[in-house]
Amino acid sequence: MRAFSLLLTALLGTSLALSATAAQPQVAAAPTASDVAVGPQYDTTHVYVAPADVDRFVQSFIATFGGQSTKQAVAQVTPTPSSTTTQLLQTPVGTVSLFGFRTPVPRPFGAERTGYLVKDMDAAIRAARAAGADVIVSVFPDPIGRDAVIQWPGGVNMQLYWHTVAPNYAAFQTVPENRVYVSPDRADAFVRSFLAFSRGKVVSDNPRAPGIEIGRAGETFRRIRIESTFGKMSVQVTDGHLPWPYGHEMTGYEVSHLADTLAKAKASGANVLVEPYSAEGRQIAIVSFPGGYVAEIHAATEQ
Template sequence: MKIKLCLLVATALLTNASVIPAATAQQAAATDYAVGPQYDTTHVYVPQEQYDAFMQSFVATFGGKLSAQGQFQVTPTPSKTKSQLALTPAGTVSGFGFLTPIPYPFGHERNGYLVTDIDAAVASAVKNGAVRLITTFPDPIGRDVVVQWPGGVSMQLYWHTAKPNYTPLATVPENRVYLTADAAPAFLKSWRGYAHAKTLDDKTADGADIGQPGKSYRRVRLTSGYGDMLVIVSDGQLPWPYGHEITGYAVPNLQATLVKATAAGVETLVAPHVAGDRQSAMVRFPGGYIAEIHSPVTQ
């Protein structure tokens, strides 16, 4: 009788053990408000007189197309900006060429992430250590908020009344975040908690990657439904232009991409060089936008 009872208890424990992970996985999925990396846009603010040159040079470099350009009020207080999207296989850009002074805190956010539920996403962000720089507000096609994570990393979360339908990306760009060791642990804990990100942590990456030959730095690669992120943890003693770029774009062939970029008026700031498992370069587009571009090192 005791043996039978023990078997019944063991069976019940095994059954419960198999149920708990599934429930936990469903709960995690339910609290992830990401839509997909093709809906994550780098926010680029350029002088309005250079706006068209920037937008055209971006699609000339990476391919894709521009959405229709318009003039909108995208802030909750009075303002007006030229605005459109550059939809490319390597990532999406939201371009802004303000015709009026830019109200705070706009212009400080690095990118925008589309979410499925703006209120729930904001609540989750705050729970995981973010603060709102502005409360949620309506825009012409949805609702927006600007939040700041530990370490001063600011970004916009947005929601559309009618969900857009963008083609999946050929390559996923990386949100490049530069922090010192003072700020990195708090930021990483917050972002991982919010985005349920998978992490690849290299504490002895070659400093030549960020213009510091002879040094090492900590490189943390994070992957989530919001796309890729590269957290660069260093002493902060970075040569120009490192740290000014906020996005890195992956392309199949770096040299071919740079040829197209040069023809479109893009300046190469750091010549192509091998950086870890990639060949990388730094460029500046008309209007001043600085970006990293990379492709895999061929074996």
């Protein structure tokens, strides 16, 4: 019995050692987002408008923020049959990938908030999965590269993309914020997963941010701000009791002079949904552009 016990212990020890040895390369070889992130000027907000609104949106957005649009093209940008106009609106404060679908939009497209350029699509997908993301649209080819759609804890969708020919864009004057709304139940899981993927950092986690920022003056909520190579993110942790239009704004654009920017927006056909107010060092407004795209716009104020 003693001999059998010693043999069993040795076999178990060998098995555990082999398991640990086998598992170790997977951990060590797991890619990091620092290997695949490119820069915030290569990340876009995905905007879907009706074909009849495309030109009006382009004119208004560029008139508001400056910059230029690429030439409009018609393409299939989904893995299943579809047709859309597509163009890139590049401004000093943020970039928009604009789609005017001429066919019904295949699910789940239209629900992804942003597109993040990566250096290596396969490595990015492995890193996203390792960080806890679901790949809800597997990698597929598009006319200029490869794409996939992932979903983070809390139901936040984003697209990853890779170009066959690497683009070269100028840096932003100010980096826009990806504005995310999640529940208290999933907030920590979302932040933990996104930080693991982006190798970013939490620059502030305010459990008592002013509720006016989500349309609930006199109350407070938790607001987490993150920065990474992918850019900036503002995470609003709420109970979902949000008055219009909060939660519809996907991106926050930082400008030098809010009043001047809003004047340009209104002159070019945009509507101011939330008039300017001040909160924690910012002057903030919310605007709806032709076609229905809702954006937060803010400027720093002296504190």
